[in-house]
Amino acid sequence: MNTYDPDTQLVKELALINVRELGGMPLAGGKTFRKGIFLRSGSPEWLTKEQVNEVKDYGVKTVIDLRGEAEVAQSPNPFAKDPDVTFYNIPLLNGNPNNTRDETMEYIRTHTLGDYYVIIAEEMGDRLVKIMRILLNSDGLLLFHCQHGKDRTGVVAALLYLICGASRENIISNYKVSYEYIKDFLAPLIRRVPEDIRHAFRSDASNMEKFLGYLDSKWDGSAVNLLTANGLTHDEINALKAKCIEG
Numbered sequence: 001m002n003t004y005d006p007d008t009q010l011v012k013e014l015a016l017i018n019v020r021e022l023g024g025m026p027l028a029g030g031k032t033f034r035k036g037i038f039l040r041s042g043s044p045e046w047l048t049k050e051q052v053n054e055v056k057d058y059g060v061k062t063v064i065d066l067r068g069e070a071e072v073a074q075s076p077n078p079f080a081k082d083p084d085v086t087f088y089n090i091p092l093l094n095g096n097p098n099n100t101r102d103e104t105m106e107y108i109r110t111h112t113l114g115d116y117y118v119i120i121a122e123e124m125g126d127r128l129v130k131i132m133r134i135l136l137n138s139d140g141l142l143l144f145h146c147q148h149g150k151d152r153t154g155v156v157a158a159l160l161y162l163i164c165g166a167s168r169e170n171i172i173s174n175y176k177v178s179y180e181y182i183k184d185f186l187a188p189l190i191r192r193v194p195e196d197i198r199h200a201f202r203s204d205a206s207n208m209e210k211f212l213g214y215l216d217s218k219w220d221g222s223a224v225n226l227l228t229a230n231g232l233t234h235d236e237i238n239a240l241k242a243k244c245i246e247g
Helices: 049-057 069-074 103-110 113-123 125-137 152-164 168-176 178-191 195-201 205-219 223-229 234-244
Strands: 038-041 060-065 086-089 141-145
Touching: 038 152, 060 125, 103 113, 103 195, 113 125, 113 152, 113 205, 125 141, 125 152, 125 223, 125 234, 141 152, 152 168, 152 205, 152 223, 152 234, 168 178, 168 205, 178 195, 205 223, 223 234
Parallel strands: 038 141, 060 086, 060 141
Antiparallel strands: none
């Protein structure tokens, strides 16, 4: 019987939006994703100095910001110049989601988010590999985030879970709860944008289903095949699995 509950991964001690522990995810063979190594969240741009210190006190030593250059320029990351944190900015969006007339946002206006996740895999495989290498080689607790912690963050989490043997059902469950966790935060933002772009604020299960379907059609259903085709080695994959899997 599947007893996975995404709510058990919420980290309520921190002021970050949509912040969750990756650990606790059930994996194949009765194993579990290890706790205490990776967190995911929305952007920390709103954190006060005290709240930044709380994140560091929680154990975060490394931060990966998945936002695009325009996003980071408009809303700087408080960890970018923090001497206590190793910081990376690896954009998984080339456009600017704060500009609804941006070319990328025009694409999302007429396509699903799942279609954009496929673009990440097709056009940014080298960046995904770089992210996986940082996840592998980081010490202490690592936080990766995008703007709201659901799309770019969701793709990275899904690939990591697939590598480690999580079920697709649970990966979709882990993805689709994001909107429920942040809908109150997003409500005023949604009201300010045109109706045809509002779907981009949700986390419909169909988006992750489309991404997984893409992996099926092009990569034989394997995140490992996608990542090794872009330069990650099998030794690195095995080391990442050893880091993440317990039990």
